[in-house]
Amino acid sequence: MKSNQDPYRKQIIALSVLVPLTIAILFGVKIEGYDLSFLPHVYATINGLTAILLITAVAAIKNKRVILHRRLMKTCIVLSCLFLIMYVLYHMTSESTPFGGEGWIRRIYFFILASHILLSVGVIPLVLFTFVRALSGDFERHRALARFTFPVWLYVAVTGVIVYLMISPYYS
Numbered sequence: 033m034k035s036n037q038d039p040y041r042k043q044i045i046a047l048s049v050l051v052p053l054t055i056a057i058l059f060g061v062k063i064e065g066y067d068l069s070f071l072p073h074v075y076a077t078i079n080g081l082t083a084i085l086l087i088t089a090v091a092a093i094k095n096k097r098v099i100l101h102r103r104l105m106k107t108c109i110v111l112s113c114l115f116l117i118m119y120v121l122y123h124m125t126s127e128s129t130p131f132g133g134e135g136w137i138r139r140i141y142f143f144i145l146a147s148h149i150l151l152s153v154g155v156i157p158l159v160l161f162t163f164v165r166a167l168s169g170d171f172e173r174h175r176a177l178a179r180f181t182f183p184v185w186l187y188v189a190v191t192g193v194i195v196y197l198m199i200s201p202y203y204s
Contacts, residue, residue: 038161040164047160048156048157058120058124059120059124062124063124063125064125066125067125068121069126071119071122072122072196074118075114076197078114079189082189083186083189085108085111086182086186087186088104089101089104089108108185129202129203130202131199132201132202141195141198141199144191144198145191145195148191148192151184151187152188152192155181155185159185161181165177
């Protein structure tokens with residue numbers, strides 16, 4: 033991959049490494065005295081909205097509604113950033129909630145959670161490279177990468193809601 037084809041390649045790779053590392057470090061930081069227990073409900077809603085907007089954005093571009101597609105995709109990026117901020121804030125101010133289910137449902141929950149976490153790390157560079165290619169007008173390479181980015185991002189958004197729904201009965 034030539035650097036002139038992806039002008040922000042180094043920055044995207046750095047950000048794709050720094051964001052998960054920073055989140056991992058911040059999970060070890062606990063701030064007392066704040067009740068942000070309402071945030072999981074908010075960021076689960078954001079995940080759901082992101083999923084809906086991603087599907088709507090794909091429909092928009094298939095119908096040649098480029099401006100709507102751009103606006104929706106930018107909104108999805110903003111929503112994903114807001115989710116990330118709220119997620120970190122919640123975990124810095126609250127103890128993790130253990131999943132209380134047993135048997136097969138427990139295995140399903142942890143499979144969904146593990147795949148969600150792994151793909152949420154992988155989606156960062158996918159989204160950023162796809163976005164930069166669109167901004168730079170490299171639509172052929174944008175479309176090629178978006179074919180991979182869309183299902184991964186959609187999976188992360190949908191499984192975020194599923195994980196929330198599965199663990200929500202165990203919030204104190």
